[in-house]
Amino acid sequence: MELAEAKLKFIEAWGKLGSEWGINRTMAQVHALLMISPEALTTEEVMAELSISRGNANMTLRDLIDWGLVEKQHKTGERKEFFYAEKDVWTIARRVAEERKKRELTPIIKILDQLGAVEGDAKDPAYKTFKTTVTDINKLANNVNKTLDTMLKAEENWFFGSILKVFK
Amino acid sequence: MELAEAKLKFIEAWGKLGSEWGINRTMAQVHALLMISPEALTTEEVMAELSISRGNANMTLRDLIDWGLVEKQHKTGERKEFFYAEKDVWTIARRVAEERKKRELTPIIKILDQLGAVEGDAKDPAYKTFKTTVTDINKLANNVNKTLDTMLKAEENWFFGSILKVFK
């Protein structure tokens, strides 16, 4: 396969995967494009490569910066801004985990805590089932939370090395 | 908080979480409703509780069955079908992991394998960056794959018990 073709396929696949996980397809595609670019790109280049509008490129790049996956660079003599993507996959995975934890896990745990305080008749099956389900989900969420905390502090090696042996 | 209010909040929160993770909001809500129902519900009941159409309820319930999260039940003397949700959170987590692995992880690994075979000049930075990025993502994906395999075979205890101590 040619590089040009492979690039297109990678961008397409990454975009699809992103959209399956609730991430805007274009954002995932811009991320893919920058990940495989050795050099930082300008907004113009991103627009041209992916055939997207200026507004879209700008907003998407800002979102990627908010996710900690892309950084703005300035080149001396150049007036334009350049965008460069983090390329270490372990760092990428950690940043994504960190953001989703903050944006989604923490809020849902807060709600589950509130719902755990529901009042009702201990003999009512509807009450019992509700309470048990919410409590169990809360426990699981807290375990995921703790595991992520550990993971976020850990070294790359944690995942690529020893961890797997523990479960053999 | 009253049970009725708590139920609504739970259904709403579960629907929101689902949509953030690429799962149709209504599907997540139907799942939430069934998880907190001690008894299996009919299509009619699901329609009424969530104010959704028959077609929507039917398709959503079928999807939940495909995900292995809900089962159809038949009651003697009753002609209607009843729907009952798995309530063990560890089983739910496993089923979801299993399905997403099959639907998303396996396909992307296949593509990454193909892209790893890209031909090019070993001195071209564009080629090098592409190759490195794709290879690294492939390695990570394979590690996630292996970890999931282990997890899927493991006991509930794996997650709720010992595992966390390993990382202390």
Next chain:
DNA sequence: CTTTATTTTCATTTTTTTTTGAAAGTTTAA
């Protein structure tokens, strides 16, 4: 069979999400 209850399908409509592009805003350099 025939009727009736129930489930499924899918073309159409509605809603939600994403994208566009032009105007407004900002920064830099002369």
Next chain:
DNA sequence: TTAAACTTTCAAAAAAAAATGAAAATAAAG
């Protein structure tokens, strides 16, 4: 200053996703 280069915003348009509902299909009962 002023003007050109560049970035950001956001109302409107387009596209994508989800929901509706009535007709078709299926299944059970008489």
